[in-house]
Amino acid sequence: MTTEFALDLRLARRKAGYTQGDMAHLLASHQSAVSDLELGKIRPSLEQIIELSLIYGRSFESLFGELMAERRKLLKKRLSCLPDLGKQTAHTFNRPASLERLKRRLAKPSKNGGA
Incomplete structure (x- = not known):
């Protein structure tokens, strides 16, 4: 996964005022997994994609266009x-x-x- 996606995800979280801990709780995950998403080390699951779209109020394509x-x-x-x-x-x-x-x-x- 490219850095642009990871930066966009991190920027969306920061803009919303969430911590990685907040996101881990909302995604029923671990803070390290949120960090890995934001560093581009892993890709989100389908469930996480849906949840991220709902959390940030953005369409799938705008969040995951890349x-x-x-x-x-x-x-x-x-x-x-x-x-x-x-x-x-x-x-x-x-x-x-x-x-x-x-x-x-x-x-x-x-x-x-x-x-």
Whole structure:
């Protein structure tokens, strides 16, 4: 995880006036885990992402735009080298259209900077 995310998380906490101990209590975690999040050593769990969004009153994308951009880039790379299907069957009929929709979604820049 990059430093920008960690700094944003730390800044949001400080702006709100919370201590790392406060955040640890609210997240049902340990102060060291909050520190690790703010240093970029670990990524938050899905539950923590939801709780952080609620605590700071920010949308997922505004809080985690950088992470969204990183995942978007990786998905684009994986999509570009997805193996051909070979023989189409009834259960793979929608695959080409679904892959095209995914490609279009990944090409769109995010509203909140998650490019």
